[in-house]
Amino acid sequence: MAHVWEVPARHGDVPSAYVKADKEEGLxxxxxxxxxxxxxxxxxxxxxxxxxxxxxxxxI
Known part of the structure; x- marks a missing residue:
């Protein structure tokens, strides 16, 4: 929805996106x-x- 409404997404808008995502090695x-x-x-x-x-x- 953030893309459709052209507003920046915030961390709280997607509650589990960053918590469960793996990150690149060394990032x-x-x-x-x-x-x-x-x-x-x-x-x-x-x-x-x-x-x-x-x-x-x-x-981490």
């Missing part, structure tokens, strides 16, 4: 941390970064 997929997600200063220090923009979630 790494990263997701940025959403703006509304709170991250403590202690966690940032533990991960060795200064701000949330340096973080990403890696899908």
């Amino acid at each position: 790494e997929i990263y997701l940025y941390i959403p703006d509304g997600m709170e991250t403590s200063d202690e966690l940032l220090a533990l991960l060795g970064v200064k701000h949330k923009g340096q973080l990403a979630l890696r899908l």
Whole structure:
């Protein structure tokens, strides 16, 4: 439907498409941390970064 209506598809629009799909060998997929997600200063220090923009979630 996204193609028909010419709007971008989002991950939530296709709930199982990425979760069940195999990926190419050597391909790494990263997701940025959403703006509304709170991250403590202690966690940032533990991960060795200064701000949330340096973080990403890696899908394995």
